[in-house]
Amino acid sequence: xxxxxxxxxxxRILRQLRHDPRxxxxxxxxxxxxxxxxxxxxxxxxxxxDRVGVIMLGVFPFIAMFLITSVAMLRERTTGTLExxxxxxxxKLDLLFGYGLAFALAAAAQAAVAAGLGYALLDLxxxxxxxxxxxxxxxxxxxxxxxxxxxxxxxxSEFQAVQFMPAFVLPQMLLCGLxxxxxxxxxxxxxxxxxxxxxxxxxxxxxxxxxxxxxxxxWRDVAVVVGCIVVALLLGAATLRRRTx
Numbered sequence: 001x002x003x004x005x006x007x008x009x010x011x012r013i014l015r016q017l018r019h020d021p022r023x024x025x026x027x028x029x030x031x032x033x034x035x036x037x038x039x040x041x042x043x044x045x046x047x048x049x050d051r052v053g054v055i056m057l058g059v060f061p062f063i064a065m066f067l068i069t070s071v072a073m074l075r076e077r078t079t080g081t082l083e084x085x086x087x088x089x090x091x092k093l094d095l096l097f098g099y100g101l102a103f104a105l106a107a108a109a110q111a112a113v114a115a116g117l118g119y120a121l122l123d124l125x126x127x128x129x130x131x132x133x134x135x136x137x138x139x140x141x142x143x144x145x146x147x148x149x150x151x152x153x154x155x156x157s158e159f160q161a162v163q164f165m166p167a168f169v170l171p172q173m174l175l176c177g178l179x180x181x182x183x184x185x186x187x188x189x190x191x192x193x194x195x196x197x198x199x200x201x202x203x204x205x206x207x208x209x210x211x212x213x214x215x216x217x218x219w220r221d222v223a224v225v226v227g228c229i230v231v232a233l234l235l236g237a238a239t240l241r242r243r244t245x
Contacts, residue, residue, distance in 0.1 A: 009098025010105075016072075017106060023068055027106055031060040031114045039122040050125050054209045055178055055202055057114055057133055061107050061141030062198060066169055069103060069148035070161040096149060096233050100142060107141030108134075128208035136208060139225055140201045146232035147197070153239035172198035177206070197228040 017023055035056060042049040111134040118124035126133060151168060155161040175182070175193035182190050182199070193199045204221035211218075 005094040006098045006101065009095055010101040013072075013099060013102035014105065017102070026064055026068065027110045028113050031064065031110060032117050034060060035114055035118055036122065039118075039124075046123065046125075049122075051206075051209065052178070053118055053122070053124050054126050054133055055205050057111070057118060057137050058140040058201055058205045059173065059178065059198070060114065061110055061137050062144035062201065063165070063169055064110070065103055065107065065141045065144035066148040067162065067165060069099065069145045070152045070155070070164060071158050073099070073149050073152040074155050074158060074161045093233075093237055096237055099149060100145060100229075100233065103145040104138060104142050107138045107145075110141065111135075111137035126209040127212045128210075128214075132208045132214070133205065136201070136204050136222070139204075139222065139229075140198075143197055143201060143225055143229050143232075146229045146236065150232045150236040150239070153236065169198075172196045175199065176202040178202060197225060200224040200228075 017027075035053060038053060038056060039049055042052070115130050115134045115137065119130045147168065151164045152161055155164065173179075175185070175189060175196060176198045177193070182193050185193070200221040204218050204225065207215050207218035207221065
């Protein structure tokens with residue numbers, strides 16, 4: 001790997017994002033609108049909004065990054081950009097970590113806007129700090145990005161890439177504890193949820209919402225999320241085939 005090439009890739013992706021207002025809207029505007037909608041859905045039950053809202057601060061970035069990166073990487077595969085890049089000295093990990101860094105910066109902006117809105121204007125309350133929630137939101141966004149990069153290898157069109165969302169994301173949302181406590185699900189569903197990355201991302205946010213200081217459970221969940229990110233990036237690198245000029 002080369003730090004210079006990785007940073008060059010990061011700069012290229014950020015330039016592409018800057019010139020794509022629809023993607024910027026998906027990253028910054030849509031999560032805040034959905035969070036605001038949720039606040040007033042639970043207008044008479046602020047305690048429920050405190051529980052669900054903090055989780056959605058992590059789930060929204062995961063979904064947005066999954067969609068954006070799976071489509072963006074597929075576009076690079078199908079237009080020949082990826083093939084041309086891999087004829088250069090660029091290592092496969094330079095490309096993937098360049099993507100990761102670019103979208104981590106985008107996720108930081110998204111988390112800052114959404115968390116700022118939630119805490120400053122929507123009266124979101126958590127025992128843990130807003131900084132911890134924002135940090136976990138960024139981690140969830142990077143997790144969505146890594147999985148999106150991986151699944152893009154199995155799609156042949158942008159439509160197929162979007163179709164992976166109900167296959168990879170919706171089951172995790174249903175089983176991660178957002179809708180119903182996992183320990184009250186059928187035993188086989190709880191076991192299935194134990195192997196889903198979003199489960200640990202949501203558990204970490206729940207820990208922050210309930211405890212003023214970081215807990216061992218939270219750090220365990222963070223470690224699992226980081227491990228899933230690394231594994232997804234390495235598997236994604238394995239799907240990239242280097243061509244010779």
